Amino acid sequence: MSAVGFALAGFVIITAIATAMLRDTLAAIIVFAAYSLGMALFYTLLLAPDVGLTEAAIGAGVTTILLLVTIAKTTRPRAEKVFTAINCPAATLSVGLVAVLLFTVGSIPVENFLGEATPVTGAAGTPGESVTGHYLQSTYEQTGVTNAVTAVLAAYRGFDTFGEAVVVFAAGVAVVVVLHRGEFL
Amino acid sequence: MSGSDSIRPYTESEIIMTAVRIVAPFVLTYGLFITFHGADSPGGGFQGGALIGVVVFMLAFAFGIAPTREWVGSGLMTALAAGGVIVFVSVGLGTLALGGKFLEYGLYEPFLGPDATKWGMEAIEIGGVAAIVSGVIMALFFLTAAGYASQGGEDV
Amino acid sequence: MNEIRLGAIFVLLAGGVFFTFVSAVGVIRLPDVYTRAHTASQTDTLGAGLVVAAVVLAYGVETEVIKALLLLVFIFITNPTAAHAVGRAAYEEGIEPWTKGDERR
Numbered sequence: 042m043s044a045v046g047f048a049l050a051g052f053v054i055i056t057a058i059a060t061a062m063l064r065d066t067l068a069a070i071i072v073f074a075a076y077s078l079g080m081a082l083f084y085t086l087l088l089a090p091d092v093g094l095t096e097a098a099i100g101a102g103v104t105t106i107l108l109l110v111t112i113a114k115t116t117r118p119r120a121e122k123v124f125t126a127i128n129c130p131a132a133t134l135s136v137g138l139v140a141v142l143l144f145t146v147g148s149i150p151v152e153n154f155l156g157e158a159t160p161v162t163g164a165a166g167t168p169g170e171s172v173t174g175h176y177l178q179s180t181y182e183q184t185g186v187t188n189a190v191t192a193v194l195a196a197y198r199g200f201d202t203f204g205e206a207v208v209v210f211a212a213g214v215a216v217v218v219v220l221h222r223g224e225f226l
Numbered sequence: 227m228s229g230s231d232s233i234r235p236y237t238e239s240e241i242i243m244t245a246v247r248i249v250a251p252f253v254l255t256y257g258l259f260i261t262f263h264g265a266d267s268p269g270g271g272f273q274g275g276a277l278i279g280v281v282v283f284m285l286a287f288a289f290g291i292a293p294t295r296e297w298v299g300s301g302l303m304t305a306l307a308a309g310g311v312i313v314f315v316s317v318g319l320g321t322l323a324l325g326g327k328f329l330e331y332g333l334y335e336p337f338l339g340p341d342a343t344k345w346g347m348e349a350i351e352i353g354g355v356a357a358i359v360s361g362v363i364m365a366l367f368f369l370t371a372a373g374y375a376s377q378g379g380e381d382v
Numbered sequence: 383m384n385e386i387r388l389g390a391i392f393v394l395l396a397g398g399v400f401f402t403f404v405s406a407v408g409v410i411r412l413p414d415v416y417t418r419a420h421t422a423s424q425t426d427t428l429g430a431g432l433v434v435a436a437v438v439l440a441y442g443v444e445t446e447v448i449k450a451l452l453l454l455v456f457i458f459i460t461n462p463t464a465a466h467a468v469g470r471a472a473y474e475e476g477i478e479p480w481t482k483g484d485e486r487r
Binding site: 093095102106191207 | 264270273277311315328347354358365367369370371373
């Protein structure tokens with residue numbers, strides 16, 4: 042990872058902690074938008090423009106606006122302190138969970154820290170032997186589209202995408218129910 | 227919004243309205259491009275649908291939320307969200323009816339030619355995911371802005 | 383010719399970094415929301431504008447230049463509008479502008 046990558050990673054971590062720690066809801070929302078923007082840049086830097094685009098549009102754009110509208114409709118509690126007090130048991134638990142998860146990173150089937158080949162990435166120069174390489178090589182022949190991400194989403198994992206789309210629809214229906222709107226709007 | 231005049235619909239200043247008038251067509255075009263070109267460039271139905279929904283957010287912030295809600299209409303949002311699910315389901319069930327598996331696009335080849343898989347994916351992305359996401363995002367925004375129905379929320 | 387272009391790119395980048403830094407300092411140091419909105423809008427309009435101009439020069443004659451120029455146009459449209467919206471919202475909230483002798487700093 043380059044220097045830009047490390048700088049972005051630091052920015053993302055700082056904004057994530059600030060989002061959790063800030064007492065003022067409005068400030069937390071704005072910092073969360075900055076976090077999403079940093080995450081979008083990070084994904085783009087890691088050559089995942091599809092995910093970066095999603096994060097920029099949904100995370101930094103739509104989520105922020107929806108949260109701001111919610112604040113405008115409800116109340117914004119006046120905060121006397123800038124940062125909230127740390128809940129020690131919860132903090133210990135989450136740090137422990139992250140530590141345990143970090144131990145499993147070495148066995149995640151992507152190219153690990155030492156740059157060794159794994160089933161997902163394959164050995165260098167032989168893309169056909171890995172899962173990623175298999176998709177990159179055969180997507181165009183099998184589906185006729187050049188963006189392998191779209192092919193995986195809509196064709197190889199079409200049923201998962203179907204569930205995802207229905208979940209989005211269900212979220213809209215749930216908001217209608219929660220806000221006691223008889224007809225849709 | 228609380229600070230708005232009750233007679234005149236709340237609108238932002240002329241500057242904001244002009245800027246939105248200039249920018250909105252470009253954002254809509256970009257959203258449509260991402261949606262329709264998602265098979266060959268970064269993007270797809272989810273991202274494009276979100277951008278199409280954001281265009282409505284912009285219009286609502288510039289020209290007032292209630293007038294924009296009436297202009298868009300609840301029928302359009304319902305049609306987009308529910309129609310998207312129907313399109314997705316019918317494309318998937320169509321392959322089942324043809325004797326295959328769910329979303330096995332290859333079975334459409336007798337009707338759509340050799341590119342059937344690509345056309346099936348485009349149908350899912352454009353008619354399904356993009357429609358659902360844009361409709362639901364608009365609806366979430368207007369519902370949240372209108373508030374809780376039985377506790378002094380605006381009449382819709 | 384190439385040296386001139388390189389020098390121009392350097393000057394533009396340095397100018398962009400300078401204005402971004404100045405407005406970051408301004409957001410911290412200036413007294414009230416109006417002056418802060420003014421200096422924050424500088425970041426994008428001047429800072430990002432100069433950096434994108436440097437990008438245009440660095441690319442030379444290519445299709446990417448059109449994208450960068452479009453980006454510049456949209457930054458110039460949206461960013462002053464955002465600053466205007468912030469100032470207007472603050473005014474409608476009834477926030478008094480800072481005047482000389484005000485204890486807010």
